[in-house]
Amino acid sequence: MSSWGVALFNRDLRLSVRIGGSALVGVLFFLAVVTVIPFGVGPDLNLLARIGPAILWIGALLATLLGLDRLFQADREDGTLDLMLMAGRPLELVVLIKCLAHWVATGLPLVVAAPLLGIFLNLDPVAMGAVTLTLLVGTPALTLIGAIGAALTVSLRRGGLLLAVLVIPLAIPVLIFGVSAADAAIHDPVPFLTPFLILTALSLIAAVVGPVAAAMALRFSAD
Amino acid sequence: MAIWDYANPTRFLRLVQIVLPWLTGLCVLAFAAGLYMSFFVAPDDYQQGDTVRIMYIHVPAAWLSMMCYSIMAVSSLGTLVWKHPLADVSAKCAAPIGAAFTFMALVTGSLWGKPMWGTYWVWDARLTSVLVLLIMYLGLMTLWRTMEDPIKAGKAAAILTLVGALNLPVIKFSVDWWNTLHQPASVIRMDGPTIHPDILWPLLVMAVAFTLLFFVLHLMAMRNEILRRRVRAMRLRAASAAQPGTAAATAQPAE
Numbered sequence: 001m002s003s004w005g006v007a008l009f010n011r012d013l014r015l016s017v018r019i020g021g022s023a024l025v026g027v028l029f030f031l032a033v034v035t036v037i038p039f040g041v042g043p044d045l046n047l048l049a050r051i052g053p054a055i056l057w058i059g060a061l062l063a064t065l066l067g068l069d070r071l072f073q074a075d076r077e078d079g080t081l082d083l084m085l086m087a088g089r090p091l092e093l094v095v096l097i098k099c100l101a102h103w104v105a106t107g108l109p110l111v112v113a114a115p116l117l118g119i120f121l122n123l124d125p126v127a128m129g130a131v132t133l134t135l136l137v138g139t140p141a142l143t144l145i146g147a148i149g150a151a152l153t154v155s156l157r158r159g160g161l162l163l164a165v166l167v168i169p170l171a172i173p174v175l176i177f178g179v180s181a182a183d184a185a186i187h188d189p190v191p192f193l194t195p196f197l198i199l200t201a202l203s204l205i206a207a208v209v210g211p212v213a214a215a216m217a218l219r220f221s222a223d
Numbered sequence: 224m225a226i227w228d229y230a231n232p233t234r235f236l237r238l239v240q241i242v243l244p245w246l247t248g249l250c251v252l253a254f255a256a257g258l259y260m261s262f263f264v265a266p267d268d269y270q271q272g273d274t275v276r277i278m279y280i281h282v283p284a285a286w287l288s289m290m291c292y293s294i295m296a297v298s299s300l301g302t303l304v305w306k307h308p309l310a311d312v313s314a315k316c317a318a319p320i321g322a323a324f325t326f327m328a329l330v331t332g333s334l335w336g337k338p339m340w341g342t343y344w345v346w347d348a349r350l351t352s353v354l355v356l357l358i359m360y361l362g363l364m365t366l367w368r369t370m371e372d373p374i375k376a377g378k379a380a381a382i383l384t385l386v387g388a389l390n391l392p393v394i395k396f397s398v399d400w401w402n403t404l405h406q407p408a409s410v411i412r413m414d415g416p417t418i419h420p421d422i423l424w425p426l427l428v429m430a431v432a433f434t435l436l437f438f439v440l441h442l443m444a445m446r447n448e449i450l451r452r453r454v455r456a457m458r459l460r461a462a463s464a465a466q467p468g469t470a471a472a473t474a475q476p477a478e
Contacts, residue, residue: 148386152379156369166362166383169355170390173397180401195400202393213386216303220378 004089005097012101015074022070023105026063027113033059034117045122052121053131053182057175059117060110060135061142065167067106068146069153069160071098072218076154085222091215099140099147099210107139130185130192134199138178141203144210145170151217174202230308232449239442250439253432260425277335279425283433284328288356291321291437295363296388299381309445311377312452314384315367316444320437322360329353348398355394359387373452 016023037055041047048055075081084094114135118128149167153159181195261279295317301310332350333343344350363380370376418426 148383152366152383153369155375159369162362162365162369165358165365169359169362169394170386172355173390173393176397176401198397205393209386209389213382217379217382220375220382 005093008094008097009101012098013105016070016102016105022067024109026067026106027109029066030059030063030110030113031117033062034120049122049124049127052118052123053127053134053186054179055121056114056117056131056135057138057179057182060107060114060139061168061171061175063110064107064139064142064146065164066160067102068143068150068167069163071102071147071150072154073150073159081154081218082222085218091218092211095147095151095211095214095218096207099143103140103143107143110139111135124186127182127186130182134178134181134196137196137203138174138199141174141199141206142171144203144206145174147210147214148217151214151221154218155221174199174206177202232309235309236446236449239446243439243442246435246439246442250432250435253428253435257425257429257432260428264421265425266421274335274338275422277331278422279429281328281331281335282426283430284324284331285353286430287433287437288321288325288328288353290434291317291324292356292360292384292388292391294441295321295384299384299388302377302381303385309449311374311381312445312448313441314381315373315377316441316448318360318364318367318380320440320444322357322364324433324437325353325357325360329357348401351401352395352398355398356391359391363387373455 034055037059038048041051072081075084085091087094111132114132115128118131123131146163146167148170149163152166153163156162177195177199180190181192181199184190184192184195257279261276265276265279267273267275295314298310298314298317301307302314329350332353336345337343363383366380366383367376370379
């Protein structure tokens with residue numbers, strides 16, 4: 001990675017972590033979702049332990065979706081995006097680096113928070129480890145797929161809701177394999193590695209499709 | 224190349240004018256034959272009784288819902304790769320028709336499911352993937368509606384359509400992995416259809432009728448969209464003529 005890539009990564013990371021950035025709000029939202037679920041389904045600890053991985057995954061999906069609308073919009077508002085388009089660097093790589101920085105600022109905290117929230121949901125240590133591992137592998141896919149939606153809705157003033165509607169269908173496979181890998185780790189007879197490897201594959205595919213499609217959408221939105 | 228001859232909207236409109244009456248007539252005939260066959264010729268199922276006739280609407284609608292997305296995907300390729308001026312018109316007009324067919328497949332399916340499975344809805348793999356398809360159609364239509372410039376909206380929607388086309392097999396596969404209850408495909412198979420010909424023929428005639436209906440509606444919608452864009456371009460020109468000094472209206476390729 002050349003120096004401009006590192007500079008871009010550092011810039012994006014710094015912007016989203018410091019005041020005015022919304023990186024840690026995502027974790028708060030994650031906590032709020034997990035807190036609200038027991039009010040909806042009842043405080044039965046056995047039930048919560050059974051659906052715990054699913055709750056954590058859905059919470060992570062929603063938290064990721066909420067943070068996505070700032071991925072390109074802030075840069076568009078202050079004109080940075082136009083500079084990036086004219087910089088002569090491969091835009092796909094720019095998008096990939098931005099997604100990486102966005103994931104480190106918003107996705108990684110969710111992964112770190114997952115074991116703690118697992119305690120609330122009565123998950124045993126194996127399940128906690130499995131959910132955390134699947135989130136670590138799967139949330140990059142959510143960010144990368146979401147980048148497509150963020151790029152498509154970048155010119156809309158209130159694109160956040162539409163973004164979620166566009167991205168959720170594309171994120172279904174990630175959710176299915178993330179939750180089934182976590183469940184497989186808890187219930188012994190089902191192999192853990194099969195869904196987990198498919199989840200990894202989905203992340204890798206998203207790393208190719210996401211930046212290419214998002215870069216194309218950004219180019220079209222500019223001219 | 225023939226398809227480029229109709230890149231000119233006026234020429235395309237002339238073609239529509241010639242083709243549409245014939246196509247409409249064929250469609251009406253096919254529906255008359257198909258409906259007659261499915262209501263009076265096709266036998267009752269020995270288990271399902273008369274409810275089996277829902278299938279003659281349900282299965283063609285489900286096929287069409289997929290064909291419609293394929294046409295949108297090909298049109299999106301036309302927009303992005305060949306920059307065919309009518310490709311985004313075609314994609315935009317196919318989306319609501321596809322959504323309607325998908326909705327029809329879901330509704331007739333659940334009406335059939337109530338007496339057969341005892342419930343209107345089950346979270347079975349096929350039903351779920353069709354529901355996801357419906358959400359994707361509606362999302363695409365919303366994307367078109369939220370952007371004012373039809374050319375920009377067409378490009379954005381084309382990207383999303385292609386990403387969706389890449390993703391649909393993955394979604395289908397993962398939902399199959401997740402849960403399966405629906406009966407497997409029984410018409411298109413390697414070793415020939417497993418349906419009795421008495422039921423298969425009405426079904427095929429209905430499928431042809433639905434396909435013709437799609438093309439009739441699609442051509443009508445494309446004609447309306449082209450006219451709508453002309454009206455828009457005329458209004459823009461009139462507005463810029465009324466207020467000299469402002470930027471001149473940009474020419475629309477679909478004029």
